[in-house]
Every structure is written in C-alpha cells, then in structure tokens.
Amino acid sequence: MSAGSIERPWQRWAIRIGVFIAMLILVLPGAWVVLTAFRPNIEVLARPAVWIPQNLTLHNFLGIFGRLDTQQGLPVANYFINSMVISVTSTVVAIAVGMMGGYAFARYRFRGKAALFLGFMLSRTVPGVALSLPLFILWSRLGLIDTSVGLIIVYMAVNIPFTIWLTDGFFRQIPVDLSEAAQIDGCTRWQAFWKVEFPLARSGLASAAIFAFLTSWNEYALASQLTRTTASKTMPVGLMDFTAQFTVDWTGMSAMAVLIIVPALVLTFIVQKHLIAGLTFGGVKG
Amino acid sequence: MAEVRLEKVVKRYGKLEIVHGIDLAVAHNEFVVLVGPSGCGKSTTLRMIAGLEEISGGTIRIGDRVVNELPPRSRNISMVFQSYALYPHMSVRENLGFGLKIAGQGEDEIKKRVDEAAEILGLGELLDRLPQHLSGGQRQRVAMGRAIVRHPDVFLFDEPLSNLDAKLRGQMRVEIKKLHQRVKTTVIYVTHDQVEAMTLADRIVIMRDGHVEQVGTPSEVFERPVNTFVAGFIGSPPMNLIEAVVTTGKARLADGIEVPLPPDARVSEGLPIVLGFRPESFAPRGHSLHADARALSLSRTVVIAEPLGTETILFTTLGGKDVQGKMLAPRPVSPGEQLEFTLDLDRLHVFDHASGVTLR
Numbered sequence: 155m156s157a158g159s160i161e162r163p164w165q166r167w168a169i170r171i172g173v174f175i176a177m178l179i180l181v182l183p184g185a186w187v188v189l190t191a192f193r194p195n196i197e198v199l200a201r202p203a204v205w206i207p208q209n210l211t212l213h214n215f216l217g218i219f220g221r222l223d224t225q226q227g228l229p230v231a232n233y234f235i236n237s238m239v240i241s242v243t244s245t246v247v248a249i250a251v252g253m254m255g256g257y258a259f260a261r262y263r264f265r266g267k268a269a270l271f272l273g274f275m276l277s278r279t280v281p282g283v284a285l286s287l288p289l290f291i292l293w294s295r296l297g298l299i300d301t302s303v304g305l306i307i308v309y310m311a312v313n314i315p316f317t318i319w320l321t322d323g324f325f326r327q328i329p330v331d332l333s334e335a336a337q338i339d340g341c342t343r344w345q346a347f348w349k350v351e352f353p354l355a356r357s358g359l360a361s362a363a364i365f366a367f368l369t370s371w372n373e374y375a376l377a378s379q380l381t382r383t384t385a386s387k388t389m390p391v392g393l394m395d396f397t398a399q400f401t402v403d404w405t406g407m408s409a410m411a412v413l414i415i416v417p418a419l420v421l422t423f424i425v426q427k428h429l430i431a432g433l434t435f436g437g438v439k440g
Numbered sequence: 441m442a443e444v445r446l447e448k449v450v451k452r453y454g455k456l457e458i459v460h461g462i463d464l465a466v467a468h469n470e471f472v473v474l475v476g477p478s479g480c481g482k483s484t485t486l487r488m489i490a491g492l493e494e495i496s497g498g499t500i501r502i503g504d505r506v507v508n509e510l511p512p513r514s515r516n517i518s519m520v521f522q523s524y525a526l527y528p529h530m531s532v533r534e535n536l537g538f539g540l541k542i543a544g545q546g547e548d549e550i551k552k553r554v555d556e557a558a559e560i561l562g563l564g565e566l567l568d569r570l571p572q573h574l575s576g577g578q579r580q581r582v583a584m585g586r587a588i589v590r591h592p593d594v595f596l597f598d599e600p601l602s603n604l605d606a607k608l609r610g611q612m613r614v615e616i617k618k619l620h621q622r623v624k625t626t627v628i629y630v631t632h633d634q635v636e637a638m639t640l641a642d643r644i645v646i647m648r649d650g651h652v653e654q655v656g657t658p659s660e661v662f663e664r665p666v667n668t669f670v671a672g673f674i675g676s677p678p679m680n681l682i683e684a685v686v687t688t689g690k691a692r693l694a695d696g697i698e699v700p701l702p703p704d705a706r707v708s709e710g711l712p713i714v715l716g717f718r719p720e721s722f723a724p725r726g727h728s729l730h731a732d733a734r735a736l737s738l739s740r741t742v743v744i745a746e747p748l749g750t751e752t753i754l755f756t757t758l759g760g761k762d763v764q765g766k767m768l769a770p771r772p773v774s775p776g777e778q779l780e781f782t783l784d785l786d787r788l789h790v791f792d793h794a795s796g797v798t799l800r
Binding site for chain 2: 332339341343349350354
C-alpha cells in the first residue's frame, strides 16, 4: 500500500504547497544571482526595482573577462584555473588516501583503531576559521602563503577525515565474503579490492568525491586568509574583487558567481546517478 | 591426488584458543562433513583449510604440499559460501568465468567451461542475468557453478544451504550429492544440520568446542557414538539418555526399573552410567523396527503423540525423564493411553556418567 492512498486530497495539496514554498525559499536566491548575471547593470540598480527582466545580455561575462572597452577585466581565468587545480588535486588526493584509510578502518583490526577514528572525527568538529590564524603563522614561516600547494594541503586535511568516514561506511556494507570469494577465485588481496570491492564502492566514492570537490571549490574563509595574488587566489576569493570601498559591482559579481556554480552543477550532474545510489546505498539490500 | 591432512591444527585469537590441535585426514574424492553446534570451530577449521584464516599451530597439507603459508589463490580450492558471495556487479556468466579470467585462461576456454558448468547445474537460461535477479536456489547453483568451473583439487562448502527454505534445502542436498558423483572431487562440507551431514557424507567429523569428538561413516556415528555428545547430536529425534546405576549387572533407573545391560558393556558394580537408546528402539509392541530383538517390556503412559504419517513419535517418561519412542505402522494414539512398550536390548548404549564416554 502506497503512502498516497491514505492521504486525503486537501492533505496532498497542503504537502505540495508546503514543498513549493520550501523550494522557493531555497532556490530563489540562487535563481536571482543567475538572473542578475544576465541583466544589464542599469536594470539591476533601477529604482523602483524591475522585478521582471526586460533585457538579457552576456555583457557582464564579457566585462569580467575584460572584453569590453568600458571596463577593466579581472583575472577570472587565473582564478578559475587556480580553483580547478586546487580543488581537483585536493579531491584526487583526498579520495585516494581517504579510500585507503576507509578500507583499512572497515576491514582491518589494529591497535588504536577506535582512538584514531575518533581523532579524525574530532578534527571535523573544529571550525575551519578557528584554524586560520595558526595556519597563517605556520604557512608564512613555511613560505606557503599565496601558493596553490598551501591551499591544497589545507583542503586535503579538511577532506581526508571526511572521506575516510564516508568510505569506511561504504566498505563496511560490502560483505567480506565477496573479497574472500575473489581471493579463492585466484585474486591477490589487491586484485580482490580492485576488481570486486572498488566497483561496488564506486557510488560511495563518487559521493565522497563530490563532497570533497565542493568543499574545496566553495571554501572562502581560509582561502581569503592564505591567498594574496593571482598566483593562488580562488574563485570565491576573487568575488571580493567586485567590491570597492563605496560600491559593489553586482552584475559582475553575479556573473562570476555563475561561473562558480556551473562547474559544480556540471560535476553534480555527471555523477548524479552514482551520487543518488551512494546516498541511498545503506537503505538498499543488495 | 587431492588428499587433505590436518595435523595438530590450532587456532588462537590472542590468548583465546578456538581450535585445539585437531587431526583429520580426508581421502582423495572423499565427501567429509564437519558438523557440530554453533561455535564448535567447524567454520574456522574450514577457513583455515581455505587460507582465509591463518593457522596458529600445526600443519595443513593439500595433496603433497604444506599450505600453511600459501594464500587462498595458491591452494587450488573452491569455496561455496553461506551467503553465496556472488559478485553483484557481474552477470552469472561473468561470475562463473571470473576465476578463469583471473587465471589468464583464453576466451574460448572460459566460454567452454562456463557453458559446461551451466549445463551441469541447469543455469543456461540465467547466464546473462545479474545475481539480484535470481532466486535463492538459483544463486546457490551459481555459487556451486563458480566452484566447479575451475576444476579445483578440493571443494569447500560453508553451510551452503542454511539460507534456503526447508523444501529447497532438500532439493539442493540432492543436487550437491549428484554433483559430487558427477565431478569426483574431494569435498569438505560444514553444516550444523545433522540431517545434511548424515545424507551427504562419506564420513562425518563431529566437533565440539574446538575438538573432534568422533570421525566415522554416517552409520558408525549413528550406531556407535563414542560419547553422550555425539549420541545426542546425531539422530532425529535425538537419542534418549537416562541416568542409571549398575546394580547386579543391570542398569537401575531412578524409578527402580532395572534394564539388563549388554554383555559387552565394560561396567562395574555401583558405577553411575548413562543409558542411551534411540526412539526407534523404544516402541509399542508390534510397532518396532526390529521385532526379533531381545526386548524388555515396559508399560508406559503416553503424554503426547506426534503423528507424522508413516510413524508417530510418542512422548512418555522413563527413569524420571522424558523419553521419546517411535511407533512404526502407527494406529491413532491418544494422550493418557497406557501402552506396552518394548525396549530393544541389543541396541542399548552405555556411557560413563562422569566422562560421557561409551562403555561398549
């Protein structure tokens, strides 16, 4: 019996309206940013406000890339490349290390395992910003301020414990029998992992990867402290270039925000199938 | 020749010893069943033979090789798991061929052997399905197929039927037996179900608390159990075991009934013993298995009667304990009915009360 059959029509409508309002609250700010990115500055700043867009334009995007005579461009391409390099590198390393760590926690017994796992989890309880001052001092002594490597290390430290925790859960759900059956079928322990357990944990790893990527891609607080120039500034930090002492370039900022959102959206769509499978893995009996 | 020999094999987890130096020799092509209650060490023993558990002491040989240090892949064994352990992301064909692919066999050879196994087990129609689209019995067959395609020296079965319902279990038991007759290979099979053990085994190994209690053919362990544990474990319904004391060459029960002991019983006057007899040996007059046997007549009141069609299990008391008798060619019996039972004196078992060891 489906849940729908015991609902009365008015209840069904109440739920629909409730969901619609909730979605509106969630989606509206993002949608407004995207809309602003495609509207002329004059329309955005108009008083009284123009709620329904009259013109849509790519001017704002051309502007931030310096393709307009009327305005100086920003090093958006540099920021984009920095963000990509930093996010992809820290994600790949976090997944590789986190997967091995998660596998070890799920499959092996060793001394201090519980304490170590707790330690990793406790590291997640410290707000990132609280680390910014000690990190800044350490990084400045090590010469890592304003370098991609510096930020990659920070994001790895943030992402690895989370990836371990997530993948540990996924590997635990894969019966040990499968790895043992593969070993009896002639696999080495590594082959058993690679050919049997890894494909089964793929959805979990995809979830972990997207979480790690988005964490690095969207992070602002630490990046704003540890980066200075186009050598390492990421997209979210670059957004602040649009604020001057007395003005904010809302359309430019929105255009850049769209550029930040797009890769995250594309990535989410690509791994969506795995992501949903990954997030519902525990509830599905294989 | 794939003989399997266990010599003084020990398994310890830290200081806890689970398997206490067991010895066992399984002959080439023999079907041996390890049976015992949960926690007796039978699965651990099997996993040590498979190489999935390290051994803490002793020697395991497969053929003429000592395999103590060899990983599972180098032992040329196959194993069927209780959970089937089919690879969920591979089709039945890929599951069956996985081991051969890992071994580097050619496509043609893999196809030939997969088709051969599929034909033996009737999996032809299912080859392109994923395990999640198979029934329990079909998964079980695929697991067996995966074991046979590799032509291993030894098959290991770890409680393979315990996830199936009673009817399917009966069918699969027959299939396993047929399979063994067809692909003659050494089999070591673990179960806690004594019916499976009795029906499948050439020899049964009965284990308790990490020790081997008895090794023998099904009829040996049934007819000549070495102690009260084996006597009580093998047989359904189980053997009746009643405490008694030896008095003038007879067993005197708690209620004063005296039962003549077999002449070969090694007993002395006043020795506390346990008298054992199977329900088949305790039947109402005219309904027993061995009508010509020496028998003791005992008038008992039936407490419960369980009609099973071809026989009826009768519950009554003897020597102050509940006992079961088996009535062959039954007639309707009501609770409270007084019946003349005959106790087959040729099939009595006598055990030492203190140690539980047989005295015959």
